Amino acid sequence: MGTTFNKRLLAVWLVLSAITVIYLWIDRSADDRGAPTASTVVTVSAITLALVKVRIIMREFMEVRHAPPLLCRLTDLWVVLMAAALLGMYFVGKAAA
Amino acid sequence: MTTTQTVTAPTEKTPRRVPGESGMWFFVLFESLVFTSYFGVYLYYRAQHEAAFLRAQSHLDLWLGVLGTIALLTSSWSVARCVQTARVGRYRLALRDAALTAGFGAVFLTLKSIEWARQIHMGNTFTSGDFFQYYFFFTAIHCVHLLIGFVALGVLAYQLASPRRRSQEIVETCATYWHTVDFLWVLIFALLYVAR
């Protein structure tokens, strides 16, 4: 039983690391011949990917998957809350600029 | 004071239960709210001064950030394995996983120190502009959390070390704290290194 669990954790770690490496590609694609440029698409996808990782860490590493529904819902609500707060503040800031 | 606790039965038949103490989950949710508010403030100011933030941000080495993130993710993976091996009663293996967790945590800390030294060498300190204020603030406050994480790992290893203790709940509580340090960094990394 223990070994099947560890395989799942390995897969989770691979996915999390792969998403981290995607950031390198996102970053390069946003460069305008080496000079960094502001990009809403990059910012929004960076935040979204980070929150996807947060949810995976919570579900798998933190074992929320096996937790009572209340904790599952609460952590999911928190991810949504974070997304709303971060993207919201970013766009409010952009509008105020 | 010494404590004597009964050995937790290494079964996982009970279908749904909160991993670790529910009090720790209160901490996880509360602390992530506090960090969310910090992040919100950062994004708000960043969106208003994009050019200045971008200029300062280009001094960061994304590769170093990616390596640090993977080191921390690996430490998280180790402590997740530690919880599972402890649950099935393989405490020697669990102790090894705890040591690996601390090891990858130390790798992260080393990478962070190298980056701090580099930035300060380049003349980027806490007082050089908005971006670096946030950079040093986020990395430093996260570092404080990580150092507390080492204390948590110490508690975890202390639990695993002797058959007289080995409370699975405490092991899970400490692991939950460590994962929180990890996922907060995942957010900090995206916001400091990648957000444009």
Place this chain on the structure above:
Amino acid sequence: MKRLAWRGDPKRELWLMWYATLIFYNVFTVVFFVLTRTQPPAPPWYDADQATAWFAHRHQGLLVGFALMFALGGLSMTSTALITYSIRRMSVSRAFAYSYLILYAVSAVPGLLLICLAMTVGAMRPDRDPAIQHWLYDFGFLSFSGTMGVFLVGSLIWMAAILLDKNRVLPRWFGYLNLCNALTEVVVSPAWILDRGAFSWNGTIAWWINVAVFGMYTGVFITLLRNMIIREDFGTGPLPDLPPRKPRQRAAAEVAEVAS
């Protein structure tokens, strides 16, 4: 009707302390936020003339407000006393209670009294040399906002006591909330370095978010101390649970009685 119930109640001293704590935090809020308007803090980037004008503008409020604080500031120790009591009721070493008590008694000087002194001195002679007024202005706000570190260890001691306690005096989640509070005390330290932005002494992060956390923390511990007094059985073992429902029914009956 409550007074009748109080006769012969061994908890009346504890309730006295608890109500004194409640009064202190209310006086504190009124003095700092309403009378003196020293919270939220004035801008850290003011120059000497602006600081002098600030003192002149708030002359009466500062004198009256802080006079009240000088008179009643000692009440701040009632919460420290109750918290120390809570630690003494736990199954942990007395050393925790002693360190907490001494630490918070000492930290009342930089955390509360220094700002009152500096601001009153500034308000006393509004025509003083602006450079000295500016010094008092900085000294007042920095002593108040910049010395949170002295509370940090205190919070951690309380946290450690709660987590080690076997008498269930306070819930474990509150132990962890102490850690959150302690961490915000670290966040305020950049106020010594920066005079503008989110990390200055009136900044969004160093002040607003911290105060929100501190406000919640204070509200929570006052409520939990109240619960502790209700649960207290004056023994040495684990504290019993809150009596289920009973107080609420009695409270409802009292409300009905008052209303009729």
